Amino acid sequence: MSYIRIIFIFTLLLSTLGLFARAEKDKPRNGEGIHSFLKRNKRTEKEHYKQFLELNPNKFGKQNSLKMGVYYTLPPLTPKKTTASTPQATSSNGVKKRDKLFGPKYEEYTIKSDKLKGAVFFLSSGHGGPDCGAVGKVNGKIIHEDEYAYDITLRLARNLREEGATVHMIIQDAKDGIRDEPYLKYSSRETCMGEKIPLNQLKRLVQRSRKINQLAAKSKEKYKRSVFIHLDSRGQRQQLDVFFYHAPKSKEGQRLALTMKKTFNDHYAKHQPNRGFSGTVTPRGLYVLNNTSPVGIFAELGNIQNSSDQRRFIQPDNRQALANWMCRGFIADYENWKSSAKTSKPAATPKTTTKSKKTSKKAKK
């Protein structure tokens, strides 16, 4: 007898013993066949029939008829299927989730709260694919904007999910998860949810905007936000600046940007009181803000060419801090939104997508 066979029989024996240990027994009534006998004992599934035959070897008459006076072992009652996954109905706190996009170290995460339950986010990290965005140099190493923006965006996505939000990562890299390294290796692997990213700037922006609009149209959540994250360099400027842009006519976008700025201010005041913070909120007619249906915010989290800003991006902890603060900002904005929805009539003021084709001039990002 082969080794494997012995193990197999042993396992079978154990599992059979396990079944017997808890098994119920019954004897058939007059005229009962297997089906009626099982039915009376509330075993109505196909699987029960099969198990019943296996559990009672050599106890049957011709054509598997039941013998009077014989006790038959009943298969275990299958536990009622818990009313198929309704995570929305109850709090999902403590539920463990997994997303391979976050990389092996971070792919598992736990929903910690439902602060952002009912909110959906469309996160689009700047550039990607054939376009690396702005480039900086630290300690002789070249760093690329799109890699750092992507890392922060992933961290933000994970944070938002932990607070119960629905999050769509619009730009994705199948290989690079959240990376706890100072120097992020450059790749052009990123896709727009699996689609190749075109090099042409306008086409690139049209692609991600369309993707957001398609997903937003299908989302049942009322609070929708699209988020564009950059670490841009626009020449020399004061360090420590964080720029938040909103679409020129979007009241809700402006409120979100102001809330975000305030959240950053508060954190700087608390953690680095001497450092100061000069974040700004500006309306700006950027293509992605003007052409996506959810309320949008466009964040420039610093200047990748500024040596002091570089320190902020190079440290993984700092990238995490930026994501944490943004997450807090969104929680605050969602709360504002909820309370204003209560007081006023449902303020249905989602920006209408600008139909005009004056795009190319404004397509700066």
Ligand SMILES: [Zn+2]
């Ligand atoms: Zn950029």
